Amino acid sequence: AVDLPESQSPPVAPAKLPPGMILDKDGKPCRSCNSKASFSQWAQQTRSSLKSGVGPAAGAAAAAAATATTVNLPQAANDCPPDVEALGRSTWTLLHTIAANYPKSPSYKEQSDLKTFMGVFSRLYPCWVCAEDFQKYMEKEQIRVDGRNEFGTWLCEAHNAVNTKLGKPVFDCSKWEERWRTGWKD
Ligand code: FAD
Numbered sequence: 001a002v003d004l005p006e007s008q009s010p011p012v013a014p015a016k017l018p019p020g021m022i023l024d025k026d027g028k029p030c031r032s033c034n035s036k037a038s039f040s041q042w043a044q045q046t047r048s049s050l051k052s053g054v055g056p057a058a059g060a061a062a063a064a065a066a067t068a069t070t071v072n073l074p075q076a077a078n079d080c081p082p083d084v085e086a087l088g089r090s091t092w093t094l095l096h097t098i099a100a101n102y103p104k105s106p107s108y109k110e111q112s113d114l115k116t117f118m119g120v121f122s123r124l125y126p127c128w129v130c131a132e133d134f135q136k137y138m139e140k141e142q143i144r145v146d147g148r149n150e151f152g153t154w155l156c157e158a159h160n161a162v163n164t165k166l167g168k169p170v171f172d173c174s175k176w177e178e179r180w181r182t183g184w185k186d
Contacts, residue, residue: 018042022129032126036083084127091125092159099152100181111145118143130162137161152176 017023018041022033029042082090098117103110122138125131137158144150156173163170171179178184 016045025128030128031081031083032087033084033129035085036080039083084130087127088130088162095121095155096152096159096176096180099148099155100177102148102151104148106145106147114145114151115143133162133165134158149177152180 017029018038021038021042022030024030029039031039102114106114118138122131122135125134141154141158144154153173153176156171156176160170160173
């Protein structure tokens, strides 16, 4: 993967972006919004362009080289920043585990904390396209925080809305506690 420090990263992407590539608000490919496959394709194009000295990224590299002695292009490593899928899986794990540990009868403060957390989460989620859709979902389907099962089921339905959007099978929400709290019944 191309892993240029912020100050050395090309200010412009290669002219031809892979189809469907989601850009960040600064116009660069968004790591947290794309799959590793499409990000790697873009990175490969950038790497070739830098090596051959041809293409828009090459000019940027030349400019970077004028101010820095090395441009670090490490080979693919396992410890890479997360793509949209790795980020999503880890995040769902955190959210469903919060639901699994949420009290059956939460205090007013616990309910208020959870509401605040989910509201802030929906604005800070690093995949901005995901975040925008999730905010819309939260506007449409009011969050339920009055107990573990209520929140766990609301979250399961929210996750299913994303599953449906991505063409994935929906999860049976009567089983969310088995998946995330008690373990599967034998
Ligand atoms: P995941 O969907 O990550 O699920 C992880 C595990 O949760 C599954 O293996 C299953 O055991 C369990 N599970 C599945 N469904 C449910 C459910 N309904 N309730 C309880 N448990 C369940 N990706 C995009 O490409 N575009 C988006 O717009 C997008 N929006 C997202 C919004 C949010 C808030 C989050 C957290 C993630 C979003 N993602 C999005 C990522 C996407 O949802 C997946 O996480 C990612 O595609 C990896 O999917 P996966 O098949 O590994 O399983």
